[in-house]
Amino acid sequence: MRKYDYFWLSNKSWSHWDKRGERVINDNAPEEAKKSYARYIEQRKAAAVHDRIDESTE
Numbered sequence: 001m002r003k004y005d006y007f008w009l010s011n012k013s014w015s016h017w018d019k020r021g022e023r024v025i026n027d028n029a030p031e032e033a034k035k036s037y038a039r040y041i042e043q044r045k046a047a048a049v050h051d052r053i054d055e056s057t058e
């Protein structure tokens with residue numbers, strides 16, 4: 001089980017939905033929320049790589 005950093009989602013005014021339907025951080029969000037969002041993106045990338053590795057070994 002993966003635990004993602006979701007602090008950046010704790011205040012709805014810090015993020016919005018983009019044209020692709022993805023939630024992204026706003027420019028005016030506090031620095032802590034921006035760092036949380038950056039960690040979340042890295043966690044998602046790492047999980048995607050891990051999932052591809054798992055699929056290729058099945």
